[in-house]
Amino acid sequence: MFSLEEGASFWNQSLTWRIFFASMVSSFTLSVVLSSYHLHPGQLTYSGLLNFGQFESLSYEFFEFPIFLLMGGIGGLLGSLFNHINYKLTVFRMRCINKKWLKVIEAAIVAMITATIGFGMIYFLDDCKPLGKDPTKYPIQMHCHDGEYNAVAAIWFQTPEASVRSLFHDPPGSHKAVSVGLFFALYFLLSCWTYGLSVSSGLFIPTLLTGAAWGRLIGMGLEFVWPNMARSLVLFGWANPGKYALVGAAAQLGGVVRMTISLTVILIEATGSISFGLPLMIILITAKWFGDYFNEGVYDIHIQLSGVPILPWQPPPLSNNIYASEIMSHPVVTFKTVDSVGYIVDVLRKETYNGFPVVEPSSIPESGSKSFGMFRGLILRSQLIVLLQNKVFNESPEVWKSMNFNMKLFQDAYPRYPTIQQIHVSQQERNFTIDLRPFMNRSPYTVQHSASLPRVFRLFRALGLRHLVVVNGTNEVSF
Amino acid sequence: MFSLEEGASFWNQSLTWRIFFASMVSSFTLSVVLSSYHLHPGQLTYSGLLNFGQFESLSYEFFEFPIFLLMGGIGGLLGSLFNHINYKLTVFRMRCINKKWLKVIEAAIVAMITATIGFGMIYFLDDCKPLGKDPTKYPIQMHCHDGEYNAVAAIWFQTPEASVRSLFHDPPGSHKAVSVGLFFALYFLLSCWTYGLSVSSGLFIPTLLTGAAWGRLIGMGLEFVWPNMARSLVLFGWANPGKYALVGAAAQLGGVVRMTISLTVILIEATGSISFGLPLMIILITAKWFGDYFNEGVYDIHIQLSGVPILPWQPPPLSNNIYASEIMSHPVVTFKTVDSVGYIVDVLRKETYNGFPVVEPSSIPESGSKSFGMFRGLILRSQLIVLLQNKVFNESPEVWKSMNFNMKLFQDAYPRYPTIQQIHVSQQERNFTIDLRPFMNRSPYTVQHSASLPRVFRLFRALGLRHLVVVNGTNEVSF
Missing domain, CATH: 3.10.580.10 (CBS-domain)
Incomplete structure (x- = not known):
């Protein structure tokens, strides 16, 4: 679906069929390998590598739609900002960083700064929680008293996938607002700087993580503003900061890559909640509309910068008088x-x-x-x-x-x-x-x-x- | 996906998007209605009407692939037989049953014969089981002694969807082989007779039910032939007649309609088991290949008989010398x-x-x-x-x-x-x-x-x- 939506300017039906079959075979092969890895060779039930954890009861109410729309808009704005910065950065890279050793140095600098920022945040932010209530698997003490763990380090010292899962599923109150907010701001800039670096790095997970951070922040804010409402509705899953983290992640990713169909499907698959499909779709469309007002999706920007000849879905507007x-x-x-x-x-x-x-x-x-x-x-x-x-x-x-x-x-x-x-x-x-x-x-x-x-x-x-x-x-x- | 694979001879990308959005809105509306029906209005987590029940652990082993292939072949043969009979029947109907009152009479005759056969089977087949082990929700005594229920009536007196669910999920030993076998033979002919009648009737569920019947029969046969093997492997889900009922259902439906992508997706959705995707796909392809050797899919046959101008996916073979x-x-x-x-x-x-x-x-x-x-x-x-x-x-x-x-x-x-x-x-x-x-x-x-x-x-x-x-x-x- 990803290649259908983003990667191809020519498509025919037999391609659909081939891609579907290839996906099935790759899923099968993964299952074979994973079953051996988990010491049950031949038992082919292991599937999927990317999993953000199933939401227990991801219900939503009508009055939440305006909030979703608003967050979609924020995602579109932040996404277009991301794309703009990344575009300028890529142009700068194409112009100035064109020697191999320069690329290595740039990558090393980014790595150093990222590590420094991560450790700095862990050191200067005092977000220690008593052990026992820790939602992460391996609590890290780091600069905290005995019997406590460092909530900031819990985010920084996991793989980004695991951090996304934490932000989606940690119970309310696991993080301080200031840590999540600062983490969002720094991670936004760092991921923007990293994408396009001469290393093999991804875009999906960092963007989801950025979005999950500000989404969770909004969820925490809602709980703070309307605490009673939140408490009376907690049964219905409202004011669940994890849900808003998912909404934020979707909005941010939608704002950056501007896809709708495949992102909806990917997010439904990764969270296992088909009933949340329509809200996700509406969030992604809103993010796309807001973002498209300013610039194109990050992939389209990079395709254009690389000079790859790809035709968009539709002919350019107002071209009927060109022969x-x-x-x-x-x-x-x-x-x-x-x-x-x-x-x-x-x-x-x-x-x-x-x-x-x-x-x-x-x-x-x-x-x-x-x-x-x-x-x-x-x-x-x-x-x-x-x-x-x-x-x-x-x-x-x-x-x-x-x-x-x-x-x-x-x-x-x-x-x-x-x-x-x-x-x-x-x-x-x-x-x-x-x-x-x-x-x-x-x-x-x-x-x-x-x-x-x-x-x-x-x-x-x-x-x-x-x-x-x-x-x-x-x-x-x-x- | 169904319309992409079967219904259209022209497709463009914006259609994909519109169809996806329409599906989301319809799923949302269903959720709204269902949530009111279940007395939780506004809580939008109810989804889906068609559900054959989730398989607990649908695992499979390498050595089962030949059995799947064989069953796919059987499905293809039975499917092409179904299509052939239905084709002859449709031609006969177009020729002879062209008055309105004749159509009503035909429908009434089919209804009477179906009911007679159903009751006859319940009456003449002695398949009574003691109550308490009954897997169906409302056991029916019908011609059985007190304290017993009729296993044949349990299949006939449910909606076809529920019967499919029963054949998929009833524990081993719930049915006699002769009842399932006779049910398959009669239901095959009846469903073939019914499709194309001047009433609004479906094809998917009856075909799935026919396939589930012979699939379960094969599962029971495997257990009978290799009982020890079955018992030692029961942990791995082998010789689970319900699994073979699913395989048979897929093969039969694939043999009749000759679709692959959308059927795989529909069956994965209806059983909730993504890990069984590759076997399903292989079964469906085998069924399609075997069936295509004899005739076309039932939809294509009816499209052609109705004279609808639709272009297939590919130009006719060996047409390079036609100008x-x-x-x-x-x-x-x-x-x-x-x-x-x-x-x-x-x-x-x-x-x-x-x-x-x-x-x-x-x-x-x-x-x-x-x-x-x-x-x-x-x-x-x-x-x-x-x-x-x-x-x-x-x-x-x-x-x-x-x-x-x-x-x-x-x-x-x-x-x-x-x-x-x-x-x-x-x-x-x-x-x-x-x-x-x-x-x-x-x-x-x-x-x-x-x-x-x-x-x-x-x-x-x-x-x-x-x-x-x-x-x-x-x-x-x-x-």
Whole structure:
């Protein structure tokens, strides 16, 4: 679902099926490995690595919806702030930190500062609780008196997953507001700094942790403001700071990555509470709307910065008056149905295009006609290179005699075609000609030069095209 | 997911999003209604109507995979048998049972026979068990001694959902093999007879029940053949007849409807056991493969019988040598860019086409050229009817004067256009002409007459097209 929503600009149904099957196989393999790890090999019931713990009774009331909406909005704002800072940081990194040793140094600095901040917070914040009521598994004494444990260290000294679980499930009163608040502020900045560093690090869990921190803070605030209401409604699960931690986590993640379907599903799966689906969805939509007002999702920002050609879901707005002839690649380079080897080699060396329209020059030269000639087909760079490599020239008929195995020639070369620089063509061969007609694609997709941008966009996206030839009213390749 | 896999021949991403949101809202509404029904209004944790009960520990071992595969195969065979019988029955119904009163009589006959068979089975089969071990909620004495209950009646006298739940979860030994076996045979035939009857009846639950019956029978058989093995492995959940009932239910349903993704998800949701996902998937694929060898899924059969135009996922196999010119609609009917009102009216009355290519007749009449003229655009039946209705003729210039609100004309008529029979055109007006150029779609999608069927198929399916004009190498509409 993640790849469907975020990663692909072309999709077809069989891909759905393949991805679903692959997920099932990976889940099965994980189960096999985990069952061996837990010393019950072959008993295949272990599933999932990411689990934030099941909420016992995650109920909600109608009057909580405005609070959810508000928190969704906050998530959108904080998410867009995160994206903005990270965007600036990434641009700075691309400009200034482009040596390998600089990247190592940057990573080391971030690690040092993170550790310092963590220890500093544990040291300077006095959040000690008596042992026994400790919700974490391994209580840490650290700077506390004997018989006490350090609640701040309990958050910092777990894996982030476990910290998220703590913030979701710790009973009310486990943390001081000031520790959670400071933790949120520092972790927000640190995770923003870390994402995009030259280390393999994630985004989901740190963002969820940031969100869980401010969400829990809001839950604690609600309890503080309306203590009686909270107490009378505690049976219904209201003012459960853990629930608000989940809401905050969803809102923050939604604000940063701007996905809705897959995030709803991931959060439902990780918390095992299908009945909380609609609130989660509404929170994620609100976060997306608020965030989209300022900038794009963090993945889209990074995709754009990396220069990856990906098409969004919809054509750009207000593009109905832009025509195919205006957005097509310039200059148009075409080959004639029978063209000279020298010209083909020169074009392939000079241009970077991967597909070329093949035209038949009009017999009647029309003055003022902006056209290369009648469109006949499309030939790919790789095909031309195979033809040149095998010297399939009109002037070398012995090659033609043995050319009944057309397909084999191309299949053998697939998929590692040589570059044009690796092809040697002698001076004599440059005057030879190639007949492209037996090899070209004779009926590729085309559009009229008067087709609008949305129409062209839909063709590219729905069919997963790489080349689309723009022709005029008489099927001639347009300038 | 069901509609994605089975119901649609055109899909786009925003549909995914809308369907997901609609599902969430419906789940929310259900939760609101159920919470009021259970006297906790506003407490929104009630979810789902269809629930076959959670399996406590649905584990499986490697050596069970061959059994699953075998059962998947059986499901495929039984499913294709079901589809074949139902196909013949549906054809018979379309031919012979075409009066309303006949349909009522058929439904009444089926109801009577079903009831008779149910009571007959309860009466003639002696499957009485002592009370107290009864797994059903309301034990029925029926023809049994005092202090006993009738195990056959326990299956027949529940809703089918509850019967499925019983077969999944009743402890081993709750049923005699002969009762389950006979129940399967009779229910298979009855459900096949019922589907397609002129009553609102389902397919999922009866098919699941049939499958659960033979699946449980196999589970009981396994226990009978290898009792020691079963006993030593009972800890691991092996030889649990309920598990095999689930496997049989999945295989049978997979064999009948031939879906994989959505069925896996539905069965995982209805039993709450994600760890059983891969076996379910493998069972469903096996059932699909076996079944597809004989015929199509029951929905596809009914779609075809009803004459609904739906495109499958993939183009038909071995269709690479079929060209667009061979499969396009014949005869081709075109309009000239400026055509006479009389001709347009006559064509609209005679033909049923909804879209017409607009051509410009070639100025140089070429002998032997099989073409109507240069392709200029596409005009829809509805547009022509609006033009005729508003008398937008070249000879009535006063209309043209006020024609700056082109769009409004068409928007007002949308979506209930009159038929051509409702349009009155006088004898004088028949000689008038209409200029179609301002109204037609000037750059619709086209294909070359030499494009292959798969290429045309992909255009139709990926873009959700209704009309596609076939043109020749010089952009003239082909014959």
